[in-house]
Amino acid sequence: MASAVQDPAFDFHHGGVSVPSLDGAIAWYGEVLGFTVERRFHINAAGADVAMIRKGAIRFELFEVAGAAPLPEARRHPPADLKTHGNKHLAFRVDDLDAFLATVRSRGAEVAMVVREAFGSSCFLRDCAGNLIEFVEDMPA
Known part of the structure; x- marks a missing residue:
């Protein structure tokens, strides 16, 4: 066996x-x-x-x-980036998206996109090179 x-x-x-x-x-x-x-x-x-x-x-x-080479312009925008195969971003959980956004904006972060959907809310930041990082507030199940 x-x-x-x-x-x-x-x-x-x-x-x-x-x-x-x-x-x-x-x-x-x-x-x-x-x-x-x-x-x-x-x-x-x-x-x-x-x-x-x-x-x-x-x-x-x-x-x-x-x-x-610098990051291509299309890779700096979450919806456009999905149209190119490969790794997209890492995502991290936050307890309160609005509080997180207020903090990182006060520290000079560039917010690429904020998503608010029935399944949850998130934001994408661009780091200093334009790389996308997502931060997600989970919705209760």
């Missing part, structure tokens, strides 16, 4: 974001969202200066690579 194959075990570790300025991104993620630098390093194979930033259990790996 064949033994059952178990699914591999894993947990979320981090999301990766390419940015034009590592120092600028560290400042933006720190000032707007409260991340701190966990460590900095260089990846020779990619020619990338890297910072792992952290807020609680959430990590982002920020990459600065000389000569990298």
